[in-house]
Amino acid sequence: MTAHDSPVVAGSLFAERLSRGIRDRGLPLQRIKAKLQEDGLAVSVATLSYWSSGRSRPTRRTSRPIVQKLEEVLQLEPGYLVDAMPGADRMAALERIAPEELIRVAFDELGIARNPTWETLAGHQIVKVGSDRAEKGVENRDLSRATVTGQQKWALVLADCAGPIVCEETTACRLARQVDLTPDITIFEFMLDRPLEQGESVLTTQRLSYHGNGDPLFRQRYAVTENMDRLVLEVLFEDELPRKFYRTFAEDGSEEEQIVSRPVYSGLDCLQVVIDKPAPGVHGITWEW
CATH class of the missing domain: 2.60.40 (Immunoglobulin-like)
Incomplete structure (x- = not known):
């Protein structure tokens, strides 16, 4: 099982779809951010960059309306990005795991040393x-x-x-x-x-x-x-x-x-x-x- 396929670390489908949508639409991230702000949705250029590269994922409850607006801005089919977000069932399951155990498993799956030398x-x-x-x-x-x-x-x-x-x-x-x-x-x-x-x-x-x-x-x-x-x-x-x-x-x-x-x-x-x-x-x- 790879880190991307694991139950703890979600896959990169969202990043792939978002990066493709940004590339096809041809809009700079600063312009996308401005369009989101017009609807009162605050998100930084850095966050958009991280989402599209897979370095971070929209897991927070406040992320869903931002992702829905991204579909509109990038002229994507409704649900194209939302369906690729980490699912509510998965997030609910993770939140039932003790934080210490969740972090330990994530470190193992990501290959991160817990005790640097x-x-x-x-x-x-x-x-x-x-x-x-x-x-x-x-x-x-x-x-x-x-x-x-x-x-x-x-x-x-x-x-x-x-x-x-x-x-x-x-x-x-x-x-x-x-x-x-x-x-x-x-x-x-x-x-x-x-x-x-x-x-x-x-x-x-x-x-x-x-x-x-x-x-x-x-x-x-x-x-x-x-x-x-x-x-x-x-x-x-x-x-x-x-x-x-x-x-x-x-x-x-x-x-x-x-x-x-x-x-x-x-x-x-x-x-x-x-x-x-x-x-x-x-x-x-x-x-x-």
Whole structure:
């Protein structure tokens, strides 16, 4: 069974049909985006490009009206694209699988290494919150060191996504592929510009943005699975700061979250936590509006 034929990773029929429709119609993606916006349907050029190349798929509930409008814009038969979308029955079945198991199976089918042969020395995650209190994007900066020669790829998993998400920019690496497992879980696989030598270190950056109207965000989470020297969590607010905020931590393998007594730094437009030698588990900042 190939990744494209598997029950977890959907096939490329939608990408094939969309790319053919765009090619036959001869419209640039910017023009297609503008026509969608005329009907109040927000989608980025990057998302359209990813859909047509198969790097991501329209799995979210909000994607269906966009795909239906694409059929009209590209002068395709009604249902030509919609019928190739990941089916509702498939998505419902996937959502009944525990997220951890779903991600594990997807990693196996996609051939993604769950434990890259390098160590993360430091991590800095920046979450951006808009004036509507919804998440607008996230930026990850990681300082890593190779423990063997040849390491080049790794994966980033985002859960509870606030709408369609796109990789906008990277430094010292590039996006190899994006897989939207469910409406709430997306896997990004990144590749360094070249393989690392043993003992060599590299600082990488990935900037991701959300396209859509998400619910108000009230927390930031970062999972630590290995020894790190330092972890920095930061939240940037476009408008006002929340009225209350605190640190949280859940031990590795535990779902019980504890409030950490150490304070959260608050600036004019940001919250920050700097953690030296973070313990394995899920570290976070929670706030109340």
